[in-house]
Amino acid sequence: MSLVERHETLSQSSAVWDGGMGSVSDYVALLKPRVMSLVIFTAFVGLMLAPGKVHPVLAAVAILCIAIGAGASGALNMWYDADIDEIMTRTRKRPIPAGKITPNEALAFGITLAIGSVVTLGLLVNWFAGAFLAFTIFFYVIVYTMWLKRSTPQNIVIGGAAGAFPPMVGWASVTGSVSLESFVLFLIIFMWTPPHFWALALFKCGDYRAAGIPMLPVVAGETNTRHHILIYALLLAPIGVAPFLLGFASSVYGAAATGLGLVFVALAADLWRKREGEAARQASMRLFKFSIFYLFLLFALLLAESLVLGA
Incomplete structure (x- = not known):
């Protein structure tokens, strides 16, 4: 069975499953908390190194939005990669292949978090940072997960840019721009x-x-x-x-x-x-x-x- 057929089978099986069995910890797992912790840390460093001042509340909002955006990317990545996650020993216990959360639930969860994080960052901090966060999510989900990961051995080289953007988003949250x-x-x-x-x-x-x-x-x-x-x-x-x-x-x-x-x-x-x-x-x-x-x-x-x- 090809990967595409596996993905379709998994999606079809979820359609007849009511879902709703996932616990809070299962939804937290969808966010890829280990990856999120690195994103939070590097984004915070970018924010702290940026010239100028930002109100502590807005700084906290910026870091929270970046974290949620990273979590949204993780959830959408797990939604799309559920078929291969089921095969690999390192990932087969993730919420979707383990049958705790359906692909449709993960998709809705990821999209909701992605839109919410981008809009909140744009409205409360600045729209340049919000747009940059949106681009980061797009790059990880569309460019890396859906395109590069399964098509080229250079997937991690080009796709790695998504994980490298957070300090720039943190910097942009303070300055409204990027720099050398x-x-x-x-x-x-x-x-x-x-x-x-x-x-x-x-x-x-x-x-x-x-x-x-x-x-x-x-x-x-x-x-x-x-x-x-x-x-x-x-x-x-x-x-x-x-x-x-x-x-x-x-x-x-x-x-x-x-x-x-x-x-x-x-x-x-x-x-x-x-x-x-x-x-x-x-x-x-x-x-x-x-x-x-x-x-x-x-x-x-x-x-x-x-x-x-x-x-």
Whole structure:
């Protein structure tokens, strides 16, 4: 059975199911809370680094709207990907394939949150930020989920832009515009995304192959994927230092970013050397876990400096 047929079968089965059995926790799961937490954090950093002042209540509204917009994207992603989520071990316990929420319920939930977050951000904060949030949701749901994810091994490269937009939306919530500084924050996440997800894809390659998702390890092979990871790590390391080089972060940040970048490259090189077996799987998971720490610490340092300098 093809993926399209699976999707149609799942949708048809939901049509005869009354639904309404999902708990609050099931709807929270639809929001992809782990992804949402990263979105909230990076958007908050963008908001705090932006020049100018914004009322604390409006700042809280902006972050809440960005979070809800991210949750809407997650719900719509789970609605569309319910067929492949049912196949992959990593995702088969999600609310829709687990039979706790119907696809139609997830679709209505996602659309409601998406419209509500965009309109609220536009009305209460500014319409540039609202439009940017709408574009971010569109990019993740339409461009990445519906188009790129199932059609090209470059899905995570281009589609990763959606996850990199939040700090720019946070920045726009304060200034009503974007700038070079906000673009640098975007670029750090954009360049971080491919090696982060490819490391996981190496570990979960069988899942992606079974679901028919053309992730790079499935299409180009694991060796080629390791080459790409190392190249992106080498490109990411100097970009991570860019806030210091451009003068909107201190030498403390610059030193920390340099050290973290070197560790990232070292782990990518270790993965590049270990081509097969359990050692290769462990190397991919080490890089995946460190990549989360890397991004968190870079943005945490930027946030700490903005709080100290702004005090």
